[in-house]
Amino acid sequence: MADNHADALEAQRARVEHIRGYLDIEAKRQLLEDLEGRAADPTLWDDPDAAREVTTELSRVRDDLERHDTLSERLDDLEVLNELAQEMDDEDSAAEVARGLTSMARDIDRLEVATLLSGEHDASDAIVSIQAGEGGVDAMDWSEMLQRMYLRWATNRGFSAEVYDNSWGEEAGLKSTTFAVSGPDAYGLLSAEHGVHRLVRISPFDGNARRQTSFAMVDVVPLLPEVDQQVEVPDEDIRVDVYRSSGPGGQSVNTTDSAVRITHIPTGIVVSCQNEKSQHQNRAAAMRVLTAKLDELERQKRQEELDELRGGRQKVGFGSQIRSYVLHPYQMVKDLRTEHEVGNPDAVLDGSDLDEFIEAELRRRAEERARDD
Structure with a gap:
């Protein structure tokens, strides 16, 4: 039967x-x-x-x-x-x-x-920035591993991704990277990844095969349509530098000085873009990233003012990682906010099993909001 x-x-x-x-x-x-x-x-x-x-x-x-x-x-x-x-x-x-x-x-x-996404900009596309932290060349390699994880996750979901800038390490990996992810609720989902990510493994760059702990900061902000952007950036508040795009090891990928780096002088925020063919296109893309980061900074200031009225709130920063990825002496990925863990780091780093960590954090946030209400 x-x-x-x-x-x-x-x-x-x-x-x-x-x-x-x-x-x-x-x-x-x-x-x-x-x-x-x-x-x-x-x-x-x-x-x-x-x-x-x-x-x-x-x-x-x-x-x-x-x-x-x-x-x-x-x-x-x-x-x-x-x-x-x-x-x-x-x-x-x-x-x-x-x-x-x-x-x-x-x-x-x-x-x-x-249905758990109720934030003002959760439906927006996302700008993801990854910055290598403590750990030297291993941290730069870790940053590249995280970039690959998120780009594969985006592909698995049918999202599109565009890399704006890669700052390559001298020996390996990425000092920093910025890319956009576009798809339904991209920001709402990836906002769960904002914070410090920690990797523990046997370093492939250590001739004595010692265990190394590395850190990378993942920053996620919504990519807002121009109509929604609240911050205007006066020309006198920015410094624009142009330079030649380059790939790993300094290999030239462009024959003109078309890459653009914009520094926002009042805040010190620096953004770069080198993936477009012209300096004009790179500048426009970099300004979109800068405006998104300034918008997010304004929202954070408003939130901090509200938190101060409520008695303050613990902030997440370097030294307080949200998630640990352990490849040695055992295999495990554990999120410290939700206690969710799995024993197959490869599937997470491949982007295949990342969703369950995102979902666990979104459910935790929803429960926290319900308690606060």
Whole structure:
């Protein structure tokens, strides 16, 4: 007799219905109709800022509805297939239902996590910066490993990524890197990665094969559309330097001085971009990164003022890592905020199992918000 997956299908149906209520799908359908009407108004673009707000919101609502509706339709199909498998005693169809349930459970997990994102800019794209910390060349190598982890994670999720700048180490790895990740809720998800990451391993750069501990700082800010950017940057507040782009080991990858480094004099924030073909394009990209970082700095100041009124809050900085990746003398990745841990670091560093750490932190934040409320 073919396996009957009716109970498992019913459990997944309950999860989809819960998400339906949480996202208020019917209200979103009404909102979609309203936004489509406004987007079709030929006078909309008379006010470009308002038009961008409408089109951005329209895209987000459509995405929420599409993700929910696609899951619901897949579940309908699996329920019909399961009934046919039982009527025909078809083991192949039953096996197909089992595979569909496994895939669907993973996608429902992702949609459930999306419901945890309630921040003002969680739906935005993200700018990720990684800076090597203590640990010398091992820390630079660790920074490159983290960059690879996040870029592979982005690819696995169907996101796009664009590297703005790599500052290569003299011997190996990256002193620093900045890249953008674009996709649904990219900032909300990657914000869970903000903080110090610690690596423990046998150093491949130590001739005596000693154990080395390395640190890297991961900084994540939302990449805001120009219409949402609140900070204006006067020309007198920045210093712009141009230089020749280079790759690992100083190998030239550009024959002109097209790379751009911008220093924000009041704050000391430095951003660079060298991936574009022209100096003009690199400057525009660097200014987008700088503005995003200044916007985030302003939000942090406002938050610190609120925290001070509430009695202060412990800040995360160097020396207080959020996660440890241990490759020797045992194998483990452990997040110190959530206590979530796994024994397969390779799968995490490959980007495959990073989601469960992100999801655990988002759930922890949601529980913390619920307690505060």
